[in-house]
Amino acid sequence: MTDVPEVIRIEGVTKRFGAVTAVDDVTLAIREGEFFGLLGPSGCGKTTLLRMLAGFEQPDAGRLLLDGRDLAGVKPYRRPVNMMFQSYALFPHMTVERNVAYGLRMEGVRKREALARAHEALELVQLQGLAKRRPAQLSGGQKQRVALARALVKRPRVLLLDEPLSALDRQIRSEMQLELKRIQHTVGVTFVVVTHDQEEAITMADRIAVLDRGRVVQLGDPETLYEAPASPFVARFLGESNLFSGTLEFRGDEAFLVDREARWRVDAQAAARSGIAPGRKALAVVRPERMAMVRDPGPGAPTNLVSGIVAEIVYLGAARKVVVDLPDGSSLQVRLESRADASFAPGEAVVVGWAPEDAALVADEDDGAAPQ
Helix, strand or coil, X not given: CCCCCEEEEEEEEEEEECCEEEEEEEEEEEECCCEEEEECCCCCCHHHHHHHHHCCCCCCEEEEEECCEECCXXXXXXXXXXEEXXXXXXXXXXXXXXXXXXXXXXXXXXXXXXXXXXXXXXXXXXXXXXXXXXXXXXXXXXXXHHHHHHHHCCCCCEEEEEXXXXXXXXXXXXXXXXXXXXXXXXXXXXXXXXXXXXXXXXHHCCEEEEEECCEEEEEECHHHHHHCCCCHHHHHHCCXXXXXXXXXXXXXXXXXXXXXCEEEEECHHHHHHHCCCCCCEEEEEECHHHCEEECCCCCCCCCEEEEXXXXXXXXXXXXXXXXXXXXXXXXXXXXXXXXXXXXXXXCCEEEEEECHHHCEEEECCCCCCCCC
């Protein structure tokens, strides 16, 4: 995928609103035919970045390029991009087919051709049988599909989607995540989606830029972001995590995080690759599904062990989430997949453990020093 040409290049873009810096020196590239995600909490700058690509906001510094062309001064309606908003903004007095064809008609496309293209777009989103209905006769998911068809009918170079599924209930939202992915692969248009929902981003996007306070803090494919987060922020934001802190020490071929009386063994090769200098504070990030939980550790138990009390068990269908309280007042989360593990009960004393190779190592943001 690395040899696929770029469609969008963002170079050192900054955007301020008064004293607030919404986007802070962002640089990244989006590839041809890619489903690209901008992920982060509210106020991180992701929607502002999308609006600048659409032409609704102008950067205070830096450049936005589409196919190598600088977009500075190019009006929104002259950019080969289309934007799909959170609110579908369908015309209530128009039929579905006329809603989809509206943008083409405004561009001077003849009615017969506009309606023919509208029906092609409706077929793509599997709504060809609802062309004569009005928006009031549609479900939320169907309205979302009509809005998508209207955005695609103009055959944009890039489709920008701002929280496109936020108005849908959970089940329909899950279905539409896969549907959007299917449609994107079918049409081959570059999609750029803004979301604060990590599950949504992981499901749909080929690559994701995680933003925090206007900056890109990590860029990569979903698996890399989940398995190898670059910071505690990414680890916490992209899924649930257990964090074990300490000062990084190397002893021969082994590496450890040492914190008062606790000593956690970490993967020495991973520690060397992390760029964290010996003597600096670091965090081992362990996902709940990588934690093991037993009553009495025996042969074959994980290297790193801690005792605790089961505080809560949450049934998740195919799995159970177990919250274990530790003596220091903190807690761990363990995800148990097996039906055999259903015998654990709240109030029970257990031992939780993890293997060094099952942890990602990141610099502690409270250390005051960046990785070397």
